Amino acid sequence: MAVQKDKAAIREMIARRAEQEIKSGYYVNLGIGMPTMVANYIQPDKEVVLQSENGLLGIGRSPYEHEVDPDLINAGKETVTASVGAAYCDSAESFAMIRGEHLDLAILGGMEVAENGDLANWMIPGKMIKGMGGAMDIVHGSKKVVIIMDHVNKHGDPKILKECKLPLTGKGVVDRIITDRAVMDVTDEGLKLVEIAEGWTVDEIKEQTEAELIISDELLKMPSSK
């Protein structure tokens, strides 16, 4: 149970850090899974519109039981509500918004990220392919793409690589990576470590990262979960 709790705490820490990427006035797409959690931490003073690629601009909170409408779901197929001033649209219009770079930010999960911004997050060869859903469109369609994920896999191996080994979701599409241990930016010079979590040293992060890391001159502490 201790491990369980740690996992939840880590996910919350990552989600809270990701929330800081969101500025007031932003239109944001949150991927399925951990990225969806980010919505729970959006500061109430921020005016943010969440887009769901199945045709909703303005996702609201989860419904109370009496509010549940089976015709109203998010891209993760969970029942949701619509915020005040929301607009529905069809899937072509929804992806027109995405592809046309009208979104300010997309926060997505990742399996592997390469130092040049390549992202793999949709298939593992040999395993059943479930499909990419909207991910391949969304990585091209936002002014900024942030990937949130664990820094290493369950065997302790790096997920931030010189080159992705898994089939790509998009080539050179990632702007920033937020993990449980660090924040890194994809820059023209290479992958730059800009924040580091409490309890970790730069050397440890370097060791857990296959990609070459440039250390920012203004390296910051990552906010902890408390």
Next chain:
Amino acid sequence: MAVQKDKAAIREMIARRAEQEIKSGYYVNLGIGMPTMVANYIQPDKEVVLQSENGLLGIGRSPYEHEVDPDLINAGKETVTASVGAAYCDSAESFAMIRGEHLDLAILGGMEVAENGDLANWMIPGKMIKGMGGAMDIVHGSKKVVIIMDHVNKHGDPKILKECKLPLTGKGVVDRIITDRAVMDVTDEGLKLVEIAEGWTVDEIKEQTEAELIISDELLKMPSSK
């Protein structure tokens, strides 16, 4: 004034013949000018939906003075009404209907038609170019394209040619030509005379037509205007 009256009578005759192309259940686009007149002769027992490329599916009659809405016009920029069950749409959707061949019929005017179905109806070199408007899209977008026009120009020269001399609106797009003197179909074998108006002989029509004419085995009389 006699000539004036004749002209009007001829236009009415062409419009009434063009109306026969319209079957009940059809979606039809009528071009600007004489083709718009065809709407006046649609038999009341036919259920027809007229499309206007500026975003109206279901053009109604002209408005009474008290009904005029400046936000409701046809593609000829005339004030109109909407029929019961009409739908408005944007210009992209309107041309999606057209380009996607959802219309059953388009009736357009013409300056020149060639025996292979080429159409010229938008520009005369040396004269100011006003623009093609929607014509270049509409000629590709209907299951059947019917051109209505005078058989010869004001100098008595043929307008139905072996090859168009004017810049084209569309290549091989015309299915049928209706003039004041004849009805002709564009077929794989060539241009076929299928109807001839009262008062004209086949030889006269051949003489007034530069294109080679195949004479239909079942040549019909064109209905007169009365």
Next chain:
Amino acid sequence: MKQIYSSFHEAVKDIKDHSTIMVGGFGLVGIPENLILALVESNVKHLTVISNNCGVDDWGLGLLLKNKQIDKMIGSYVGENKEFERQVLAGELEVELTPQGTLAEKIRAGGAGIPAFYTPAGVGTPIAEGKEVRTFNGKEYLLQEGLTADFSLVRAFRGDRHGNLVYNKTARNFNPMMAAAGAVTIAEVEELVEPGELEADAIHTPGIYVQGLIEGQQEKRIERYTVKAEA
């Protein structure tokens, strides 16, 4: 006035073996429930199905799958369905995965008479294999072709006898593009109304795209029932 079918059996009776059909919906939301059930009963085989998802094991397109009526599936996400996985691994089912936005645009293009277009999605990924890559303004794009179908089965909230349709909330999703891309489009509507009852400015699918309609009662199963505890 469009054809109003007297039964779901009649609505799908022209759909023959080897047809390509588009089926609206995202997950189980906005699917034409009774048209799918009628297709299962019709036992038509060797279908190519274009739909974002393939239902779940016991509902929606999953029923067609279980009955082995589908030869090929074109969609973006098929992860909710164990029988799907089994048939793919057994080589019984062909699958063509397409990024969701590309799928939506391919269907929109098909209905709009656009034979092909360029899109950034999929460049540098397995999706790009065998596809033309072209650079516009310094960025690479893939050529993707439009999709059409012999039949489109859509689900709307309200429809009138002219075929005009209005969808409810996120049940709209792929339905409007599919309505336009089907040679024959059959609309299952929750409520059939008279022409003029739908607001002309608020129609999502103009009637020109729809060939027939039928009223159907929906179960509207929920895949991920997610609620907030009442305070």
Next chain:
Amino acid sequence: MKQIYSSFHEAVKDIKDHSTIMVGGFGLVGIPENLILALVESNVKHLTVISNNCGVDDWGLGLLLKNKQIDKMIGSYVGENKEFERQVLAGELEVELTPQGTLAEKIRAGGAGIPAFYTPAGVGTPIAEGKEVRTFNGKEYLLQEGLTADFSLVRAFRGDRHGNLVYNKTARNFNPMMAAAGAVTIAEVEELVEPGELEADAIHTPGIYVQGLIEGQQEKRIERYTVKAEA
């Protein structure tokens, strides 16, 4: 909440010389009347204007033309305007004529991140000069590229403070695609309302496409007043 301008002067003040602007409307229907008037007053020059038509001599874009603010016009029909003809013949104005459906689709593509698409319109005509022709399924098509603009000026019936817009009847026309294709989109609305007042299922332009709004009273001039005699 989007910026609500306090004056039309303020709304257009960022539009500088050499900007490319899209202006909604078909004929004089659905044009942003007061935004155009403010542009005339601003005296900004060397504009490239993308609009289906170019107004008439004394109204709409014709006023910008008369004031020699337009260097280049992209549209489909410009026949209602004598000054237009004079400037073209005098070499003062460049004009790029585009088939109306192609123009609508180019603008839709620009807003939707589609760099280019194929269309049948214009094959074998002067429009095809210098353009790629490609065959799909035995039919020839032209390659056409998407269009975007520095600013889009649109006119809506109602708009809310989130930028959501609803258009009235045939005043919709090019406005929704242009709203999406402008880097900055300014909406002139007949009525500004609070978020939630517009039906979420019936919004034509979702607010994401709109950067600022202003309420304006419209003259709505009629080009071809056509009526039926009262019985």
